[in-house]
Amino acid sequence: MNWNNFLANYHVRQRRWFYPLISVVVALTLCLSTPTPGNAFDIRSLLFRGIQVIQMSNMSDRQEVDLGRQMNQQLQSSNIRFSRNAQINRYVEQIGQRLVASSDRPNLPFTFQVVEDNSINAFATLGGFVYIHTGLMKAADNEAELASVIGHEIGHITGRHLVQQMRQREIANGVAAIAGLDRNAAVGLGLELVLNRPRSRKDEFDADNRGLLAITQAGYAQSATISFMQKLLQRGGAIPAFLSTHPPTGERINALQNSINAQPSNQRDGLDNAAYRANIRPIL
Secondary structure (H helix, E strand, O other): HHHHHHHHHHHHHHHHHHHHHHHHHHHHHHHOOOOOOOOOOOHHHHHHHHEEEHHHHOHHHHHHHHHHHHHHHHHHOOOOEEOOHHHHHHHHHHHHHHOOOOOOOOOOEEEEEEEEOOOOOOOOOOOEEEEHHHHHHHHHOHHHHHHHHHHHHHHHOOOOHHHHHHHHHHHOOOOOOOOEHHHHHHHHHHHHHHOOOOOOHHHHHHHHHHHHHHHHHOOOHHHHHHHHHHHHOOOOOOOOOOOOOOHHHHHHHHHHHHHHHHHOOOOOOOHHHOHHHHOHHHHH
16 A cells, blocks of 8 residues: 555544544533523533534525424414415415525425414514415405515525524524534524514515515516505504514615616516405405
């Protein structure tokens, strides 16, 4: 055997185990030397017990889908009421998949579900899981308006906004980046951020733009993105949960109008109010 080749291969083998070991040692040192708040999870026990951790900085699509599926299981076992009406769920799923095909993550296994709740709301978690409230479906006048909301939530997922939020919270809580989060802790953190924390100004504008692009490429009327927001604002009273986010809705409407003016489309699909009402009749 060539002696130089032997030495080169030996050093490669050394690096394969040396750097992961150093990573663990550094993470352990950081965690042991940093005071841990009483309500934070203990990373030391995770390292010693060998529990799987998730690194927010380089989360794979598969890990994201797995976390989204676990979050969905938590929601299914909570007091949230999911619609069991096959027609309604199939209708929302069809709209969602039509938009996914026009998104920049078409290979992600998206799942669309309807929540029996009269509040005007919609939200998304990780890995393609999108939730639409029946109250929002009733508030929409046509399929294009509903599609605009679904497209917005798809935009949060394709933009990996929740992953970034979780990463920021991880750093703010003093968790060593190299150690990551325990899977269960990641699920709990993700659900807390989705259900109790508004998206950032940047994320909302980005999701609006991604949603507008998706419905345009899918053939829906661009005007629906604006008409739906304007209609909800004109109702008076409390601002719907869907719109109660950091950038004022007026700013979002203006930004969307500017995007439409810059790249107008003559597509008009989804504006038939009667057809829409027939499709959502089970919840009316």
